[in-house]
Amino acid sequence: MDKKRKAAAIAKILNRCFPDPEIPLKHSDPFTLLIATLLSAQATDAAVNKVTPRLFQRAPTPFKMAELEEAEVRELIRTIGLFNTKAKAIVKLSRMLVDGWGGEVPSTFEELESLPGVGHKTASVVMCQAFHKPAFPVDTHIHRLAKRWGLSRGKDVKETEVDLKAVFPKSKWAKLHLQMIYFGRTFCKARNHLAEECPICTFLKSDSN
DNA sequence: AACTCGGGGCA
DNA sequence: TGCCCAGAGTT
Structure with a gap:
């Protein structure tokens, strides 16, 4: 055949x-899905689900997240692997979204992959799960x-x-x-x-x- | 192409 | 214990 x-x-x-x-936070807004997907790299669902409630309660939007100190984000995701790298990426990425995209998550590969911590795989997840693009x-x-x-x-x-x-x-x-x-x-x-x-x-x- | 980040899963 | 992982960035 x-x-x-x-x-x-x-x-x-x-x-x-x-x-x-299902994936963690699949049915949420693009920003939440993007961050959850970024956190999922080399980590399990359980580990991600453990930190996301507090993280998104503290900073549910790019605007809020952009205002946080990197050290606070690092502490919020402390129990996840690669937490230091990811905290850096999350804060910088959020500030970029605020400064360059009006706080919106972009919906093209080129823009998504220009964000720190977002490679082709993470960009693909956001493209298809958040924006329903191929x-x-x-x-x-x-x-x-x-x-x-x-x-x-x-x-x-x-x-x-x-x-x-x-x-x-x-x-x-x-x-x-x-x-x-x-x-x-x-x-x-x-x-x-x-x-x-x-x-x-x-x-x-x-x-x- | 190899190395690094890092806690968790699994043998 | 040691190796690998629902990756991405740096050298």
């Missing part, structure tokens, strides 16, 4: 496993799954993103990003790959291709 048919079958299985995938955030989980499923031979996430965009319809990118991450965390783990219990591995094996 060709890759698009394989991809469609995989998407169906993912929908069954994770019908309504983007497929590809991280190391998704990179690994795409290769295991034979949907990409990309040697980095950049190449994998191109390959995945070619086989999945644009309307599904945002949801697939979340579903694939949860799937990678549950079944196709980086280490200790649970191939016997993995519904997609089972499907691909049973299929003659």
Whole structure:
């Protein structure tokens, strides 16, 4: 079967496993989602959810966040990995939003990626989850799954993103990003790959291709 | 391309 | 304990 048919079958299985995938603060405003996504780098949902209530109570908007001392932000997110780097980025980013964008989060890749602490992956999450624009955030989980499923031979996430965009319809990118991450965390783990219990591995094996 | 930040998860 | 991670920036 060709890759698009394989991809469609995989998407169906993912929908069954994770019908309504969530990320921290997915349904919030763009600023909150941006900060939560930035905090999520190399960290777990639980760790992020632990610090965001106090952080956003103290500074719910770029204007409020821009007024905080870096030391206070660092203290508010102290329990998260990379807290020093992230605190610096959050304060500077907020001040940039106030000075250059009237306190609004921009909705283009170029503008988002010009902000400190915001790379292509974080920008992609904001683009598709906050602004509902076409983007497929590809991280190391998704990179690994795409290769295991034979949907990409990309040697980095950049190449994998191109390959995945070619086989999945644009309307599904945002949801697939979340579903694939949860799937990678549950079944196709980086280490200790649970191939016997993995519904997609089972499907691909049973299929003659 | 390699290194660094950093607490947490997992073997 | 040691290695890796829902990345990004610097050298």
